[in-house]
Amino acid sequence: MSLLEVAGLRKAFGGVVAVDDLSFALDAGRMLAMIGPNGAGKSTCFAMLGGQLRPDRGSVRLDGRAVTGWPARRIWRAGVGRTFQVTRTFGSMSVFDNVQTVVLSHRRRLRSLLRSARGLYREEVEALLETVGIADQQARVCAVLAYGDLKRVELAMALAARPRLLLMDEPTAGMAPAERGALMRLIEGICRERALGVLFTEHDMDIVFEHADEIMVLARGRAIAHGTPAEVRADPQVQAVYLGEA
Amino acid sequence: MGLFVVQFLTGLSGAASLFLVASGLTLIFGVTRIVNFAHGSFYMLGAYLALSLIEALPVPRGTWGGAPFWAAMAAAALGVGLIGVLVETIVLKPIYKAPELFQLLATFGVILVVQDAALWTWGAEDRLGPRAPGLRGSIEVMGQRMPVYDLLLIAVCPVVLAGLLLLFRTTRWGILVRAATADRQMVAALGVDQRWLFTSVFFLGSCLAGLGGALQLPKGGADLAMDFGIVADMFVVTVIGGMGSIVGAFLAALLIGELRAFGVLFFPESTLILTFLIMAVVLVLRPQGLLGRAEPADAPGHDAEPVRPADRTWRIAVSVLLAALLALPMIADPFVLVLAIDVLVMALFAASLHAIMGPGGMVSFGHAAFFGGGAYAAALAVVHLGAPMTAALPAGVVGAALLAAVIGFFCVRLRGVYFAMLTLAFAQIAWSIVFQWTEVTGGDDGLLGIWPAAWAADRTRYYYLTLALVTAGIAFLRFAVFTPFGRGLRAGRDSPVRAEAIGIDVARRQWAAFVLAGAVAGLAGGLYVFAKGSVFPDEMAIPRSFDGLMMVLLGGVNTLSGPWVGAGVFTSLQDWLSRMPFWRLTLGCSIIALVILFPQGIAGFVRQRAHRHRDRGS
Known part of the structure; x- marks a missing residue:
């Protein structure tokens, strides 16, 4: 039994089939990259896995448990953390408060009206900020952060609830090349160390081939190839559809 | 046929x-x-x-x-x-x-x-x-x-x-x-x-x-x-x-x-x-109406600003204000006291509206439903059940909270302007019930003869009671913003998609906040009834809701002090102007002028100036 098992997933918007009959599996401690041109269905797939969208058909299993069509908050409680293609943080709050909110929610302490949230779980939050390398900016408000830094905040938020599966939609977009490599090494390290499953999309092929254990290639909503980086690199169909164009 | x-x-x-x-x-x-x-x-x-x-x-x-x-x-x-x-x-x-x-x-x-x-x-x-x-x-x-x-x-x-x-x-x-x-x-x-x-x-x-x-x-x-x-x-x-x-x-x-x-x-x-x-x-x-387009999921109604805990200047200013309010009965004549009670009640009403508008990001056009709802619940308890004031005031709070629970249940499914309009519609339903159900509510003639208990009947005493309850109410709402509950509410406002993705049931939390704000508005309504001795359907009509909006916006929706600053300015202005001929014209022009001069609201403007001053000083 794999950590994540996806079978026959499909989503259509009106007449456009964004994701069609998608099936794959991901084991704990492994990095799976989903690549494909714009409009291939990557973000739609992420949204179905994260609970932001309901699939039309198909099933999603987490550790063998069907989580298909669950709302996002329930999928999150089941151990799925995610980042978004366009970062979504709480813009009016500080970096610290953003991450602390996740910790509070994870510990089911977010309902209290009786005490101030100030200072709760300080050490845990600071350790997370340390991990993603943004501790020095913890007092800054998210609305004024650079995009690359927001991506780090999102990573810290995704890790704060100790997920088993991490969904990362373009985790390094908006970062300088040197930063990208460092962040991906960080993610890979966490993946191995904590035995997390990581599913990520990325447009930078160097990053994909360096860090992914497996690569899945999407085109027009369908998986046209799935294998090790070497297999995918050698696949003639992939070269024609995707790599050839790049 | x-x-x-x-x-x-x-x-x-x-x-x-x-x-x-x-x-x-x-x-x-x-x-x-x-x-x-x-x-x-x-x-x-x-x-x-x-x-x-x-x-x-x-x-x-x-x-x-x-x-x-x-x-x-x-x-x-x-x-x-x-x-x-x-x-x-x-x-x-x-x-x-x-x-x-x-x-x-x-x-x-x-x-x-x-x-x-x-x-x-x-x-x-x-x-x-x-x-x-x-x-x-x-x-x-x-x-x-x-x-x-x-x-x-x-x-x-x-x-x-x-x-x-x-x-x-x-x-x-x-x-x-x-x-x-x-x-x-x-x-x-x-x-x-x-x-x-x-x-x-x-x-x-x-x-x-x-x-x-x-x-x-x-x-x-x-x-x-x-x-x-x-x-x-x-x-x-x-x-x-x-x-x-x-x-x-x-x-x-x-x-x-x-x-x-x-x-x-x-x-x-x-x-x-x-x-x-x-x-x-x-x-x-169909939340977007018959032929409308749905509002985007992550579109906050306004650019929310960070909430800031009280700094030293603010603490001093509020202490001075509270001291002045405590001393007021000793220095002012009874008419000023009547106005002061009005201002306090409106400040609480505005603060309760702000609680859902500011931290909650839910702009309500029908908040008077809970002010009036609380007022009527308290008045009905007195008139029909013979309840004393000490029981009628809590009845007002509970009545308004129940009303808010029903109305909020439907409204929190909607966003932005649709939410605002639905609150207005429900407030109108509440108003028309009160207006048409003459046997119970007295209809247009209202309910009369609702006076405070003997121990609070004296104007000065009632003033102190109001001051105490209003201060407690506003302090509670302010504190709530900084609690984990308030944090989750603000999270839902800033990014509903992210909030849901970290386990927050945004609609449910908004509902809870809506009920809480309704309860506090109900307290304001109850205090209002015993101050006036009567209640009329006007207290839950559209103009009353608009008054609340004006106070919040005038004060500044992005500041926690905004609502009571706005309530003070607006209620005093209205009281002062309403003794003159064509006072609406003057009030309307003043509002327009204030809007053009202080697009951040009055408290927002003061805060901006204070920060600019501090930044320059350091």
Whole structure:
């Protein structure tokens, strides 16, 4: 039994089939990259896995448990953390408060009206900020952060609830090349160390081939190839559809 | 059978004015994203202008005898269009860049100005409309009589709709309007001069409102209550149709027109409730209205700013204020004390509205439902159950909380302007229940003789009681913002998608906040009843909700101190001005001036200055 098992997933918007009959599996401690041109269905797939969208058909299993069509908050409680293609943080709050909110929610302490949230779980939050390398900016408000830094905040938020599966939609977009490599090494390290499953999309092929254990290639909503980086690199169909164009 | 056909036709004719007014509102909203509260005032002006023109124009003999009447109708519509342009240019142009909500406040100001301008020009008496020449009589339809004029109204709706659609499909201007309704930023990026587009849309929208008012004249005449009278109706029609959709407004106007016509037959006592019930049902089933587009999931109503804990200056300022309030009975005369109680009660009311608007990001147009709900719950406990004040005040809190639980249950499913409109609709339902259920609530006559317990009967003592409860209420709401609960609420406001993705049930949390705010508003209502000794349906009517909005926005929605600063300024201003002739005009102009001078609100402005000063100093 794999950590994540996806079978026959499909989503259509009106007449456009964004994701069609998608099936794959991901084991704990492994990095799976989903690549494909714009409009291939990557973000739609992420949204179905994260609970932001309901699939039309198909099933999603987490550790063998069907989580298909669950709302996002329930999928999150089941151990799925995610980042978004366009970062979504709480813009009016500080970096610290953003991450602390996740910790509070994870510990089911977010309902209290009786005490101030100030200072709760300080050490845990600071350790997370340390991990993603943004501790020095913890007092800054998210609305004024650079995009690359927001991506780090999102990573810290995704890790704060100790997920088993991490969904990362373009985790390094908006970062300088040197930063990208460092962040991906960080993610890979966490993946191995904590035995997390990581599913990520990325447009930078160097990053994909360096860090992914497996690569899945999407085109027009369908998986046209799935294998090790070497297999995918050698696949003639992939070269024609995707790599050839790049 | 004949009766049904005639009721059906009556329904169609009733839809005419609704459609004209609502299409103008929806057009303006679609392009400028401004909810023009003053649109009802334009409707009223249309009726009065037409009346004056008909009286002024000479009537020629012979076949052209009807010409001046129709010319007056057309001229009134164009005249109102020009007034719309004037308002847009003077009042709204300077504040297009201000937060969206602030434009609401400016249009409130316009309502007040128009009210007094109309009073000054046309007098306080209701005016009968002249009959339309050539359409005076009635005809027989299947054995039932109906006025000929109604047939004209029936024809107006589809003709205007066809004209508008033609305008939007075939002219360059129309295409720009449709493009701007779909994506305003894109149109701006394409180099279209938005200023001109906005002004022209305001002209057309106001013309339609004016025409609606003018055409209504032979049936309903003209009076000074027309503006608020149509506000709720026009919101209902635009929201049911879908904000920005003309065809939607048409369908919704027909729906409401027919509902009223047949409602009178079957449920004569509950016509008011019926309208709003339909709106609630439509919005719950289809949150974006019949033909509207859904609001994007992650679109906060305003640019939220960080909340800041109190700093030293603030603590000192509040301590001084509290000391002054404590000392007030020793230095001030009884009249000032009466005003002070009013200001305190309104401060609590405004703070409760702010709790959902600021940290919750939910702009309510119907918060008076809970103020009035609390007031009535307390009053009913006294009148019908003989409860003492110590029991009646908690009853007010509980009553308002229950009402908020019911209303909030439906409203939190919606976002942005739809949420606002649905709250307004529910508040109107609550108001119409109180207004129509005379046996229990006393209807328009209100409930009288509700006085504080003996230990608090003395004015000074009641003042201290109010001060204590209001301070506690405001302090609690302020504290709540910094608790984990408040954090989760703000998270849901900043990014609902992210909040859901970290386990927060956003709608449920908003519901909880809504109930909490309702309960606090109920406390304010209860305090108000015992201060006045009576309660009337006005306490839960639209103007009371607008007062709350004005206080919050005037103070600054992004500051925690905003609501009570706004309440202090607004209530004092109103009290001071209301002793003068044409005080609404002055108040309206003051509001407009304040909006243009302080687009961040008063407390927001002070904070901005303080920070700038500090930044320069360091």
